[in-house]
Amino acid sequence: MSEKLQKVLARAGHGSRRELEQVIAAGRVSVDGKVAQLGDRVEADAKIRLDGHAVQVRSQDEMVCRVLAYHKPEGEICSRKDPQGRPTVFDRLPKLKGARWVAVGRLDINTSGLLLFTSDGELANRLMHPAQEVxxxxxxxxxxxxxxxxxxxxxxxxxxxxxxxxxxxxxxxxxxxxxxxxxxxxxxxxxxxxxxxxxxxxxxxxxxxxxxxGDIELAKSLPRGGWEELNLTRVNYLREMVQLPREQKTLITPEKKLSSARAKVKKAKIRRAVRRHTENKTRRVKK
The missing domain is CATH 3.30.2350.10 (Pseudouridine synthase)
Known part of the structure; x- marks a missing residue:
């Protein structure tokens, strides 16, 4: 069964449907060797390219919806790249294979705090839609x-x-x-x-x-520049809120109640990872 091109690209994590409609309109997407047009529908076996790079087309059953909670510091922008070389919220996120993280909304450069990312562009699109009133x-x-x-x-x-x-x-x-x-x-x-x-x-x-x-709070234990992946219960809370089917799979192990000592160790690891990232970026800039 055919689906709208922007929906297929969104599910693969290449952006929200609204963003991808602009990408398609700009002529950056091809289907089976032809430049795509806004409104095109594609079959499951279509050969899709975005900016010349092959897009891995997956069915809904093959996808695992993942969501990150990120503690955005002041001074980071919400674009993937910045001509001025300023740090972006995407710099610290873990890499995805065959997909990209999509930000659920934006925070301006001088605003900090909770920013959600998901591998499912359709989830991001619905959460950002004004009709949902999150x-x-x-x-x-x-x-x-x-x-x-x-x-x-x-x-x-x-x-x-x-x-x-x-x-x-x-x-x-x-x-x-x-x-x-x-x-x-x-x-x-x-x-x-x-x-x-x-x-x-x-x-x-x-x-x-x-x-x-929504009901997702910024964890007090999450340092600025740190992220944590949401468990299946919280992922499905977000999906049900926007009328999407429940996710059945997760790539993280079930959460266990940590002792205070282990919780401090986990927090320290996150802080060290954030510090290493900042130090490495500083070294690259100096070079």
Whole structure:
């Protein structure tokens, strides 16, 4: 049975369907030796190439949906490559054979925190779709005097350049002087939306971190620049949330409750791996 070309490419991990529609429209994909057109459907035995490289076509049954939780540091961008040579969120991720990690949304260069990646482009596409209304939670440090009137405006809605927006919840978390922390939630991922909402009240965001995506929280044990693979239960939580069939396979061993000593060892290993990656990248830049 034939399938849409962008769906086949997304399942192979070459991007979200939205991204791949642009790739196809740009003439970068060929099917059986002919340049593909947007809207093309392909059979299971089709010979597909992306930028001249053969694409390994797999059926849904052959794929294993994998998801990573990554602790993005400030200073990294969410593109695969950067003309300015800045570090990207893809630099530290484990390599995949015959597929690529697809980021579930983006965080801007000055925002840190939880960023999900998956090997299943269809899952990424559905999680990012506005209709799913997946709740995101952010920890925000705001500089300036914040009045109850300003908070009420942010709850009820303010007009931004791309339409009305509001926080679903705002929870004060304390702070010192004019630097106050808040936890805020919303169900959409417009560009720089959290910052723009606060700026609409003439308030400055001095720190911003995403701490939750749906029910997936940023683990306190995960250092900046570190990643962990989600177990089958959490992968299927994400899949069921966007009406995809449950995954039956996983490439990680069942989780066991770690002793406090073993948990510290695991955390130390992650930190060493992050440090080695940073040191190696610094050496390459100096050369």
């Amino acid at each position: 709740e995101r939670e952010y920890a925000v440090r705001v500089f300036g005097e914040v009045s109850e009137e300003q908070l009420q405006a942010l709850r009820t809605g303010v007009m931004l350049e791309d339409g009305e927006a509001a926080f679903d919840t705002i929870k004060p978390m304390g702070g010192e002087g004019l630097n106050q922390w808040y936890h805020v939630t919303l169900k959409e991922g417009r560009n720089r939306e959290v910052r723009r909402l606060w700026e609409s009240q003439e308030l400055q965001v001095s720190r911003l971190m995403r701490i939750r995506y």
